[in-house]
Amino acid sequence: MTDILLIALAMSLLYISIANRLYTYISILVLQGILLFGITYLTLTHVNTLNLVLIMLETIVFKAISVPWFLNYLIKRNGITRETEPYLPNFISLIIVTLIFVITIIISNSIKDKNIDKTYFVVALSTLFTGLYLIVSRKKIITHVIGYLIIENGVFILSLAVGNEMPMLVNLGIMLDIFASVLILGVFFNKIEDVLKDPDVNLLRNLKD
């Protein structure tokens, strides 16, 4: 069952690589939050109940509800156009994300360690690299934030892989989410999109030598 959820999450990455609208990105974030909720429940079987409830609440409330809602609100409020504006065509993105999958599978098969479940490892790493790829290949600041959130989801899966022995590390992952919320709030309060009129990273290129 865990494997099904993990693979579903991996498939959502393929979808995000060809998605054209910001709202699709947000729906995928919601989907990933819900999947992570299920994965957490199925994986962390040795953690005490209170901690488990805390972590699961965090995944559902934070990852699946509040952050996507807030991003949605930001897009409406700042009048951000709905195109994601990739630098590369979607077809090439799809190939690159597929390549990321293949490479992580090859990497994880080369690791000879019985302690780690390979599915977790592959999905976590490919989520991470896909997030990085999204950041470098999309133009808008808000897609950078979404890319960071996807990286975070990947890291969360990785932390679940060791979560039973060290639940503290999963709790630390929650702190990362707090960090992300600060990033998003930064966009909101500082009104990057307002100040810049056009939410495009090209305008943030004045600081140089």
Place this chain on the structure above:
Amino acid sequence: MIGFFLFGTLVISAALFFNRNKWVNYALIVFYIALLWYFGVYEFLHLNGSDLSFFKFDSLGFLLYISLCIVSIPVFFHSYRYLESHNTTETPRTRGLFFAAMTILISACGVAYSANHIAVIWIFTEITTLSASVLIYHHRNIRALEGVWKYVFICAISITFVYIGILFLSLSVKQAGINDLSFDNLYANAGRLNPFWLKLAFLFIFTGFTVKLGLIPMYTAGIDAKDKAPAPAGALLSSIVINLGFVGVYRVYAIISHSTLIHWANIIIITSSVLSIFVAAIYMTRIKNIKRMFAYSSIEHMGLVMLGIAAGGIGIYAAILHIILHTFVKSALFLQYNQIYWVYQSKSIYDVGHYFKYNMAGAIVILLGFISTTAMPPSGLFVSEFLIFQSLFEAHFIGLMIIVLILLTLILWGFGSNIFKLLFTPPIQIDESRLPRISPWESLSQYILLALTVFIAYNPPSIFVTLIQNAVKII
């Protein structure tokens, strides 16, 4: 005690944030400095003691903490001068926010130095990023926004890298059958950790901390941040925050040094530091912005420090000495920077000149600071840099040493040509009628900081030497 210290910081910063009265603000800052020093004395009296089960007052933490205490006094003083005289748009609210963020930044760094658990360092690193972002965005214009956005975003990525590194570390610990990620435990069991995961952990943690330490690959965010932050905040970013990155890397390197992977780790560190010095050399020769030039100079020094660590032997001693001296020198330069700006209203090297004529005391600080930073003989950094090169020589890194020396010469040339342009050549245009009067007393703290580096480098108190030697023993 750490609980008390953190609680005190929180109370003071909250009071600073809500208070609107200038004199209460002064009093709170004086109170905070007293708290800082009180905690420093407590740390000294309880050296090697532990606190709150996650902290241990070891020599390295104490040394860096004391340099933090010393630097923070002039930083607060110059922050006041900066807010009072530089900016007409300052309100009690922005001032309160600025100082609240600054106290949190200083305390977070100070506590993180003594953390005995990798996750604790990680948490406090996160806090420093958040509080530093408030300082960087102090002016609330679009350039500051760009600087802060880049800083926060790159720090967020880096902090995620450190987190991934911690996860890999926990995997390697898991194989050894232990469950505790405190540094003491990791040093003791370093030989039993799984080397594959330990390698990955080191790679990720090192990459993550380079954003604070200022090395390739993540150094870029720090440059923009130091450029855009008010100069006193820039002084903190290029001294105590750099030290925080150093502590993180040093402690993780200490784990590696007890295992068989030390040569592999040295290759990583050497590659990163030589590339950093190379980048610094390239930018220093063509840079036209004085503040960014100081920031790039920090990159060069951190490259040297990490080379010393990788060379081993006397190099580790020299590296710790170097980072402490660098804390004083670089903060002195950044604190002096505001006076240049007051005179010329520009940070470009094209607009400045004849600084001796306009601000004698300040010009001497700049000259001495230049001599100190480039490690010419009367400077304290000369001693540590000399020892670093000696260790490189002893480790048979001759080719490497020659490359680094050539790069340092380039840096000396770039730095020197800009500084001499500032000091001696006539400015293109300057309105001499509206020059500000700058009291020589404002440069006093910089003189003291620079003199301190000379003193502790050439005539180190014996307790200082013992403390560094104890800090070296971790490796």
